[in-house]
Amino acid sequence: MSPADHPPSLPPQAPASGARRSGRGQKAAGVLVAALPTLAFLVANAVASLTAGLIAAATAAVAAFAWRLLRKEKLRQAVIGLAMVTVCATVAALTGEARGFFLVPALIPFVVLGVCLTSIAVKRPLTGMILNKVSGGPDDWRSVTPLRRVYTVSTWVCIAVNIVNAALQVIYYRGDEPVVLGIVHIATGPVFAAIVAGTIAFARRAMPARTAPAGP
Numbered sequence: 001m002s003p004a005d006h007p008p009s010l011p012p013q014a015p016a017s018g019a020r021r022s023g024r025g026q027k028a029a030g031v032l033v034a035a036l037p038t039l040a041f042l043v044a045n046a047v048a049s050l051t052a053g054l055i056a057a058a059t060a061a062v063a064a065f066a067w068r069l070l071r072k073e074k075l076r077q078a079v080i081g082l083a084m085v086t087v088c089a090t091v092a093a094l095t096g097e098a099r100g101f102f103l104v105p106a107l108i109p110f111v112v113l114g115v116c117l118t119s120i121a122v123k124r125p126l127t128g129m130i131l132n133k134v135s136g137g138p139d140d141w142r143s144v145t146p147l148r149r150v151y152t153v154s155t156w157v158c159i160a161v162n163i164v165n166a167a168l169q170v171i172y173y174r175g176d177e178p179v180v181l182g183i184v185h186i187a188t189g190p191v192f193a194a195i196v197a198g199t200i201a202f203a204r205r206a207m208p209a210r211t212a213p214a215g216p
Helices: 014-047 050-070 075-095 098-121 126-135 145-174 178-206
Strands: none
Touching: 014 050, 014 075, 014 098, 014 178, 050 075, 050 098, 075 098, 098 126, 098 145, 098 178, 126 145, 126 178, 145 178
16 A cells, blocks of 8 residues: 555644744733833933823734724723723823823732732632633632642732732832833733643642533
């Protein structure tokens, strides 16, 4: 039988690898789009003025909103992104300072810290409340010790990250360093995306076999 009778086939992992690459590309694009208003504000403010920075941020926010709608992402996410930039720009305009653009983001870590600590205290770790359904976990996940432990640890990780984030925000806001504040603000997106991905991966491993999701 000739080799032509057995045409070569693609490796079994090829489709999955392509899907993973596509997924990583989409996530990278999402991170870039989320950071675009902040980057536009920092560049225009440094090159021209605060007013130019606010106009650039608003323009980039509208463009990001349209991009999310075209990609048929959840409307809630698109609206939240647009609303956040609107609030930040309003605060900066009212204060007349570039650092005012980052005042609201600087307060967010303190709010998240309070929510995380409260969730630990009442034995309902925040990451479990948010990510258990996404992970495919059972409704009674709090009674599954390994699963509850994963969510508790990841919530503590969130607490640690937010402590560092809050400290950096206070230091550089008081020091009037809008560029550094912008870098910290942009960096929080990938950091928390990594925490979410890690939590989901470990949660799936911790699930009893009967509750593990069928998909990859």
